Amino acid sequence: MSGSPGSGHDQQPDRFADDPAFAVHEGGKLSVTPTRSIDSIADLALTYTPGVARVSSAIAAEPELAHRFTWAPRVVAVVSDGTAVLGLGNIGPVASLPVMEGKACLFKEFGGLDAVPIVLSSTDVDTIVETVAAIAPSFGGINLEDISAPRCFEIEARLRERLSIPVMHDDQHGTAIVVLAALRNAAKVVGRELGDLRVVVAGAGAAGVACTKILLGAGIGDISVADSQGVLHAGREGLTPIKQWLVENTNRSGYAGTMIGALAGADVYLGLSGGSVPESAIASMAPNCIVFSLANPTPEVDPEMAARYAAVVATGRSDLANQINNVLAFPGIFRGAIDAGATAITEEMKLAAASAIAGVVGDEVRADYVVPSPMDDRVARAVADAVATCAREQGIAR
Numbered sequence: 001m002s003g004s005p006g007s008g009h010d011q012q013p014d015r016f017a018d019d020p021a022f023a024v025h026e027g028g029k030l031s032v033t034p035t036r037s038i039d040s041i042a043d044l045a046l047t048y049t050p051g052v053a054r055v056s057s058a059i060a061a062e063p064e065l066a067h068r069f070t071w072a073p074r075v076v077a078v079v080s081d082g083t084a085v086l087g088l089g090n091i092g093p094v095a096s097l098p099v100m101e102g103k104a105c106l107f108k109e110f111g112g113l114d115a116v117p118i119v120l121s122s123t124d125v126d127t128i129v130e131t132v133a134a135i136a137p138s139f140g141g142i143n144l145e146d147i148s149a150p151r152c153f154e155i156e157a158r159l160r161e162r163l164s165i166p167v168m169h170d171d172q173h174g175t176a177i178v179v180l181a182a183l184r185n186a187a188k189v190v191g192r193e194l195g196d197l198r199v200v201v202a203g204a205g206a207a208g209v210a211c212t213k214i215l216l217g218a219g220i221g222d223i224s225v226a227d228s229q230g231v232l233h234a235g236r237e238g239l240t241p242i243k244q245w246l247v248e249n250t251n252r253s254g255y256a257g258t259m260i261g262a263l264a265g266a267d268v269y270l271g272l273s274g275g276s277v278p279e280s281a282i283a284s285m286a287p288n289c290i291v292f293s294l295a296n297p298t299p300e301v302d303p304e305m306a307a308r309y310a311a312v313v314a315t316g317r318s319d320l321a322n323q324i325n326n327v328l329a330f331p332g333i334f335r336g337a338i339d340a341g342a343t344a345i346t347e348e349m350k351l352a353a354a355s356a357i358a359g360v361v362g363d364e365v366r367a368d369y370v371v372p373s374p375m376d377d378r379v380a381r382a383v384a385d386a387v388a389t390c391a392r393e394q395g396i397a398r
Contacts, residue, residue, distance in 0.1 A: 029101045030117070067341070067398070073140035076115040076334055078103045079132055081123050084148035084171065084206070087296050093119035096146060103145060103170075110380045111331025113338065115143070125151050129158045136163050141334045144169040149205040150240050166337040166345045172210035174326035177333070177350050178371065179211050179270065179292060180218055181357035182324055185370035186312040190288045192267070198222040198286075200262045202300065203273030204232065209242055211270060212250060214354070217347055224251045226259035227273075268292070271300035282309050294324050312367050321368035328357050328374060332383025339384060341398030342391035349390045356386035 016022040038044050045051050059065045067073045082096035083089075100117030107115035118135070120128055132142060132155075144156055147169065156169040168174070187194055197220055201208050204227040212225055224231050225246050232239070232246050233256040239247065255262055260277070263269060264284040271277065271293040277300050282291065291310040293299035299315045306313045314322035333353050337345055360372045360379050372379050391397045 025098050025101075029098075029105050071114065072138055073341075074113060074338060075139050076104075076107055076113055076141040076143050076338075077118050077132070077135065077139040078107070078115050078143045078145055079118045079120065079128075080145045081120045081128060081147055083123055083146065084152075085146045090148065093121050100145060103143070106327050107143075107331055107334070109331075110327055111335040111384070112380075113331065113335055123151070125154055125158075128155055129162070132159055133162050136165065139165065140338050141166040142168075143330065143334065144171075146171060147206075149209070150242055152206050153209070153242055160344060164343045166334060166342055168330070168333065168345045169206065169210075170326055170330045172206045173214075173345075173350055174329040174333075175207040175272070175294070175324070176210035176214040177329040177354045178324050178326060178357060179294075180214050180351070180354040181328070182292065182314055182322060182371040183215070183268065183290070184218075184354065184358040185361050185365045186268075186290045186314070188365050189367050189370060190290065190311045192288075195219045195221060197267040197290075198265070199224070199268040199270060200259060200266045201225045201270045201272065202259050202275075202277075203227070203271065204243055204246060205272065207272045207294075208270075209246065211272065212246060214347075214350060216249060217351060218354070222252060224253075224255060224259075224262045226262065230258045231255050231262050269301065271295060273300065274298075275300055277301045279305050282306055285309060292324065312370055314370065318374070322370050323374065324371065325374045328372060328379050329353055329383065332356070332380040333387050335380060336384035336387030336389075337391060340388040340391040342388075343396050343398070345387075346390075346394060346396065348394060349387045352386040352390040353383045356382040 036047060038047055055069050059069060078100045080096050080100055082091055082093040085091050085096045085099055097117060097119050100119060104115035104117050107113045120131060122128060142159060147155060152169050156167060159167045199215060199220055201212055201223060204225050208225060212223055215223060231251060232243055233251050233254055234247055260281045263281045265286050267286050268290045274295045282301060288311040289309060290312045291301055291306040292314045293301040293306065294316040296316040303313050303315055303320055314324050316324050333345060357372065357379060360376060360382055361369060
């Protein structure tokens with residue numbers, strides 16, 4: 001006969017007890033803390049009814065008062081459908097929730113902003129757009145997270161068009177901003193101008209597309225982008241609209257071969273796709289080349305091998321120098337946009353953020369220090385100030 005509940009005879013050992021990662025996530029990582037205590041009937045009457053009715057009535061008459069008398073303008077929604085989570089792929093909304101909670105922790109820790117994780121049990125573009133648009137009055141910004149390409153492009157574009165608050169898909173633009181910041185400083189290390197560099201981007205997903213766009217905006221004119229079938233070029237059939245855009249705006253030589261072939265003589269390799277790159281391909285790059293190999297946990301190019309040929313090596317790993325980490329970008333970007341009352345996050349604001357991140361390194365730049373540490377508390381403030389200033393200069397600040 002089995003033991004009765006609580007007798008200990010049928011209890012199983014807790015397989016998570018000795019894992020510190022599970023200990024950090026036990027019970028979730030977030031809570032809601034009021035800014036006012038309720039210690040009396042008078043407090044209750046002011047915090048809730050009848051006092052709250054006066055505030056709600058005032059907002060109904062003058063909606064802009066919500067910016068002063070609610071938390072919404074200072075809260076970010078972290079929205080995901082769980083289809084492209086970290087290095088895990090399509091794990092679904094419930095499994096993605098710990099990641100979104102973690103993102104909310106980063107918003108608070110580095111940007112001083114409250115954030116609420118929202119995971120959606122739909123992968124339909126129309127449903128996601130309508131759902132986020134419907135809940136938008138509760139928030140001051142929308143951080144789209146871990147939504148797979150190519151749906152992420154349309155979701156972001158449609159929400160930016162419909163909403164008058166900052167909207168950004170961090171997997172695209174956060175990565176792109178930090179890559180540009182690091183590349184600005186890497187170019188200084190090798191004594192080159194951005195416009196002189198020939199770049200090969202491996203990966204035409206969310207991050208690859210956004211990185212290509214921001215690099216073009218920063219003045220790099222010679223970029224080739226490769227997907228699993230080789231370098232995107234005129235004549236390829238069955239391309240998505242975004243890949244067709246890449247064909248029309250990159251690969252000015254019209255090269256139609258493989259990514260490995262494109263690396264011959266290239267100045268920069270930017271890996272955003274996974275897989276592996278052979279040593280011979282890196283050896284074929286130009287002298288004093290730059291290798292950004294950002295797949296996690298295993299970079300596409302072995303960092304030790306890359307260092308034999310490249311003047312500057314960066315990865316996405318926290319245990320190596322030059323970590324390309326989105327946390328350098330998104331907390332400060334949303335902080336600055338929200339502080340300025342910006343109605344959007346523009347391309348100019350992203351470029352300003354990249355310059356601010358690069359500027360934190362300043363004159364200390366060297367081969368193993370082209371981008372600040374994620375723990376550098378100067379970064380978020382510098383980015384926020386640059387983004388807010390840019391928003392005001394563009395005339396999109398409230």
